[in-house]
Amino acid sequence: MEIPYTISTRPDTGLWNAKIGIWLFLASEVMLFGGLFSAYIFLRIDAAPGMWPHGLLNVPVGTMNTAILIMSSVTVVLAWASLKMRRYRAYWWYMLATISCGVIFLTVKLAYEWPQKFEHFGAYIKPEALGKYEKYLGNERRAEKGMEPRIEITGHLHSQNAKEYEVALDPVNADPNNPAMDRPRFFPLPVTDKIATIEKEDVERATMFLPTHSAYFASYFTITGLHGMHVLGGVLVFTYMWLPVSKRLYQRNPEHLANRVEVSGLFWHFVDLIWIFVFPLFYLL
Amino acid sequence: MDASASVETHHDPHAHIEHEHHELGFWRKYIFSTDHKVIGIQYGLCGMVFLFFGFCLMMLMRWQLAYPGQALPVIGKWLPYIFGPASMPDGKMTPDFYNSLGAMHGTIMIFAGVVPVAFAAFGNFVVPLQIGAPDMTFPKVNAASFWAFAVGGVIMLISFFVPGGAAKSGWTSYTPLAAFADTGPGINPFFNGQTLWLTGFVFLITSSLLGAINFITTIIQLRAKGLTWMRLPFFVWAQFVTAFLLLLAFPPLEAAIIMQWMDRVAHTSFFLPAGLVVNGTPVSISGGGSPLLWQHLFWFLGHPEVYVLILPAFGIVGEILANNSRKPLWGYKSLVFSVLVIGFLSFIVWAHHMWLTGMGSTVSAFFQTTTILISVPSVIILSAFFISLWGGSIRFTVPMLFTTAFLPMFGIGGLTGIPLAFNSADLYLHDTYYVIAHFHYIVAPGTIFGLFAGIYYWFPKATGRKMNDFWGKVHFWPTLICMNVIFLPMFLQGMAGMHRRWYDGGQGWNVANDHTIWGLTGFQWNHPISWAAWIMGLAQIPFIINFFWSIKHGEKVNDNPWEATTLEWTAPSPPPHGNFVHTPVAYRGPYEYSLPGRERDFTMQNEPVEPTERIHRKPPAELVPA
Numbered sequence: 001m002e003i004p005y006t007i008s009t010r011p012d013t014g015l016w017n018a019k020i021g022i023w024l025f026l027a028s029e030v031m032l033f034g035g036l037f038s039a040y041i042f043l044r045i046d047a048a049p050g051m052w053p054h055g056l057l058n059v060p061v062g063t064m065n066t067a068i069l070i071m072s073s074v075t076v077v078l079a080w081a082s083l084k085m086r087r088y089r090a091y092w093w094y095m096l097a098t099i100s101c102g103v104i105f106l107t108v109k110l111a112y113e114w115p116q117k118f119e120h121f122g123a124y125i126k127p128e129a130l131g132k133y134e135k136y137l138g139n140e141r142r143a144e145k146g147m148e149p150r151i152e153i154t155g156h157l158h159s160q161n162a163k164e165y166e167v168a169l170d171p172v173n174a175d176p177n178n179p180a181m182d183r184p185r186f187f188p189l190p191v192t193d194k195i196a197t198i199e200k201e202d203v204e205r206a207t208m209f210l211p212t213h214s215a216y217f218a219s220y221f222t223i224t225g226l227h228g229m230h231v232l233g234g235v236l237v238f239t240y241m242w243l244p245v246s247k248r249l250y251q252r253n254p255e256h257l258a259n260r261v262e263v264s265g266l267f268w269h270f271v272d273l274i275w276i277f278v279f280p281l282f283y284l285l
Numbered sequence: 286m287d288a289s290a291s292v293e294t295h296h297d298p299h300a301h302i303e304h305e306h307h308e309l310g311f312w313r314k315y316i317f318s319t320d321h322k323v324i325g326i327q328y329g330l331c332g333m334v335f336l337f338f339g340f341c342l343m344m345l346m347r348w349q350l351a352y353p354g355q356a357l358p359v360i361g362k363w364l365p366y367i368f369g370p371a372s373m374p375d376g377k378m379t380p381d382f383y384n385s386l387g388a389m390h391g392t393i394m395i396f397a398g399v400v401p402v403a404f405a406a407f408g409n410f411v412v413p414l415q416i417g418a419p420d421m422t423f424p425k426v427n428a429a430s431f432w433a434f435a436v437g438g439v440i441m442l443i444s445f446f447v448p449g450g451a452a453k454s455g456w457t458s459y460t461p462l463a464a465f466a467d468t469g470p471g472i473n474p475f476f477n478g479q480t481l482w483l484t485g486f487v488f489l490i491t492s493s494l495l496g497a498i499n500f501i502t503t504i505i506q507l508r509a510k511g512l513t514w515m516r517l518p519f520f521v522w523a524q525f526v527t528a529f530l531l532l533l534a535f536p537p538l539e540a541a542i543i544m545q546w547m548d549r550v551a552h553t554s555f556f557l558p559a560g561l562v563v564n565g566t567p568v569s570i571s572g573g574g575s576p577l578l579w580q581h582l583f584w585f586l587g588h589p590e591v592y593v594l595i596l597p598a599f600g601i602v603g604e605i606l607a608n609n610s611r612k613p614l615w616g617y618k619s620l621v622f623s624v625l626v627i628g629f630l631s632f633i634v635w636a637h638h639m640w641l642t643g644m645g646s647t648v649s650a651f652f653q654t655t656t657i658l659i660s661v662p663s664v665i666i667l668s669a670f671f672i673s674l675w676g677g678s679i680r681f682t683v684p685m686l687f688t689t690a691f692l693p694m695f696g697i698g699g700l701t702g703i704p705l706a707f708n709s710a711d712l713y714l715h716d717t718y719y720v721i722a723h724f725h726y727i728v729a730p731g732t733i734f735g736l737f738a739g740i741y742y743w744f745p746k747a748t749g750r751k752m753n754d755f756w757g758k759v760h761f762w763p764t765l766i767c768m769n770v771i772f773l774p775m776f777l778q779g780m781a782g783m784h785r786r787w788y789d790g791g792q793g794w795n796v797a798n799d800h801t802i803w804g805l806t807g808f809q810w811n812h813p814i815s816w817a818a819w820i821m822g823l824a825q826i827p828f829i830i831n832f833f834w835s836i837k838h839g840e841k842v843n844d845n846p847w848e849a850t851t852l853e854w855t856a857p858s859p860p861p862h863g864n865f866v867h868t869p870v871a872y873r874g875p876y877e878y879s880l881p882g883r884e885r886d887f888t889m890q891n892e893p894v895e896p897t898e899r900i901h902r903k904p905p906a907e908l909v910p911a
Contacts (some may be wrong), residue, residue, distance in 0.1 A: 017423070018423075019424075032536035035538075047573055205571065213553075219555075222544065226543065
């Protein structure tokens with residue numbers, strides 16, 4: 001028994017089966033990420049003043065990852081076009097490029113961006129102690145300018161004992177009254193060598209930049225984690241289509257392989273599109 | 286298989302069947318099968334086991350409600366060996382165990398019972414046959430869908446046996462309650478009731494998602510030649526819309542599940558505001574989350590889910606009504622469009638579950654309006670069903686008995702929902718037994734009667750044998766009576782103010798004890814309700830025996846025992862792998878019963894239009910055989 005229209009199109013709908021299937025799947029994915037993004041909006045609108053951090057992510061690295069994903073979207077289309085023109089060799093190379101882009105993206109995310117966050121430290125100061133740390137927060141000037149107060153001191157945790165934290169400050173806390181620090185910068189400045197001592201009894205909560213840090217990092221890690229799993233899924237599927245096992249399918253029925261590349265390519269574009277939302281929401285806004 | 290070629294000449298069915306007739310082993314044929322019929326039956330059997338299990342949980346709860354604090358006789362002393370010593374010490378139910386039973390009753394009944402049977406089982410078995418397809422479009426995905434469901438169901442069951450017991454924060458798992466349930470010393474961060482509930486849910490959602498994609502694609506792509514959209518049986522339409530609901534409503538819940546999972550395992554604060562105090566100690570979390578966010582995401586699924594439960598039953602009822610009243614389904618087009626409108630509106634009514642959260646009058650006004658709007662297509666459907674009976678020569682077969690019972694039962698359930706749609710009335714009725722009675726009338730004597738009807742109706746197609754009529758009636762009448770004895774008094778209890786989550790059945794509440802309703806106090810009404818529930822449990826025994834006995838020993842019947850018109854009855858019973866001996870072609874609509882001037886009172890969809898008919902109707906020229 002053979003299922004009709006797996007490769008050829010049904011005349012009245014003009015589609016083959018998997019193409020409808022993948023679009024339906026993508027519709028459900030829109031709803032899945034839509035749920036997460038609406039949670040992001042809900043939490044961000046609800047956030048108390050100073051509780052939604054800005055400029056903590058590495059924008060150039062994020063931009064590079066964006067470019068890599070977009071590039072891979074181009075190469076996967078070229079891979080599909082090569083198959084349509086029955087140029088297997090070109091397909092093989094374009095597919096390899098796509099897979100490599102996906103792997104580079106994941107590596108940057110998991111081996112560089114995330115671990116960098118795990119090493120970063122932040123301490124939320126109790127409201128009554130904010131004045132004591134004015135020289136790191138610059139809230140007087142911010143109040144004058146009508147900006148949200150800073151309630152967190154960030155940097156690298158140098159050392160800690162039972163009573164206090166010693167933190168190598170981020171530039172924003174080292175020089176809080178500098179107007180250049182009012183807005184996040186494209187190229188992040190390195191942690192300064194200025195050490196601040198923060199007493200533990202003045203601290204509301206102190207954590208590394210983990211999902212527990214704030215609603216911001218909770219949504220960041222959850223959404224980029226889920227997105228990363230989608231990238232991984234795409235890479236695995238592409239790898240299967242790149243391996244010799246798919247060459248045999250190509251020799252038997254090249255159109256079948258082209259269709260497979262087309263639907264997984266659609267998925268890949270979708271994963272790319274999700275990143276196009278993730279990038280501004282977390283890195284830029 | 287190319288529809289543009291002439292089917293008769295292009296297709297050589299016998300050669301095809303010979304070619305495919307290599308014997309599969311037992312495991313491939315019955316367990317890891319990709320045949321839609323086997324998968325449908327797998328779903329059906331598993332779903333029915335879950336339905337019965339969920340019902341057993343409720344029968345236990347009914348003991349505690351009727352006889353609070355008393356030891357459960359006979360089986361009471363054995364239950365601690367199954368559910369752990371903290372469940373029912375000396376046969377007396379603990380509050381935690383009662384809460385687990387309540388939460389898991391809801392979860393299992395809806396997500397592991399009714400959805401798999403109504404949507405996945407009937408959809409898998411019947412839809413490809415009704416549209417004349419050899420199988421689903423993605424048979425392997427179909428099998429994956431079933432196995433995801435099986436894993437999810439098993440995880441739900443396992444959660445009863447971990448330290449702390451199964452999830453106990455209600456089937457809605459509202460936060461922050463659910464975020465802190467099943468935590469603390471001695472409780473594994475992953476393998477505890479609530480976290481397993483979340484994990485199991487991810488699998489159940491995956492299963493529904495894969496199923497929904499498969500159903501929609503199959504209905505769009507694999508309809509037989511000539512089977513245009515308006516010639517589809519109503520059941521197929523109902524499944525089509527249901528699949529869309531599952532496809533689009535479940536993912537936001539999955540997002541919410543992922544976030545609650547993160548809240549519990551990674552200690553994030555998606556649904557937790559700052560300043561929470563649990564058991565007298567402040568919780569060390571970042572805060573900044575919103576409990577209302579969970580409710581919105583949950584009910585964004587929760588309300589379409591109601592229609593996921595009822596639409597397949599509508600479809601089954603429509604088929605059986607037309608077949609047994611021997612006349613076309615009244616208002617086929619209105620039915621189809623009503624189902625589509627219900628599908629659309631069900632996405633914008635969810636906040637009527639949240640009147641008590643204080644959303645403000647503007648938002649409330651919007652959701653009250655949409656909620657009342659959605660009753661319009663529902664009433665159209667029910668009216669069309671009633672009118673379908675008018676002037677028919679009704680055959681009271683067992684499926685028809687369940688179908689006729691469905692109509693008033695669903696009517697009661699639907700009409701009693703109207704007060705709940707208005708927030709002023711709901712402020713009083715919210716979370717009382719009135720709500721329980723309302724939605725159980727929809728899903729228990731409503732949907733589940735639809736499912737029973739469908740099982741009796743399509744059983745001959747799956748096995749080639751009929752289920753016994755007499756025992757079917759023995760199953761039907763006590764079930765019908767017990768259903769009403771169970772749920773009618775709950776309206777009264779609810780209007781007297783009894784809360785749905787009380788562990789002692791209202792014993793400790795003065796109003797429930799002082800005021801009598803028809804001679805019994807609110808609390809005393811628990812006795813007839815509970816006894817009816819247990820008797821209804823016994824009334825399922827004839828069904829279970831009848832079901833399994835008839836597989837081997839039922840009366841042998843031909844391929845079309847009900848003299849029905851739709852395409853599934855043109856296939857052999859049971860249909861072989863690949864379904865049809867000759868690829869069917871549809872020449873007419875789905876319910877051509879009692880056509881004037883015919884010998885038989887039914888005309889099947891694959892019967893070509895005869896020249897005498899052409900005066901009255903003009904089929905597309907290419908479909909009239911030369």
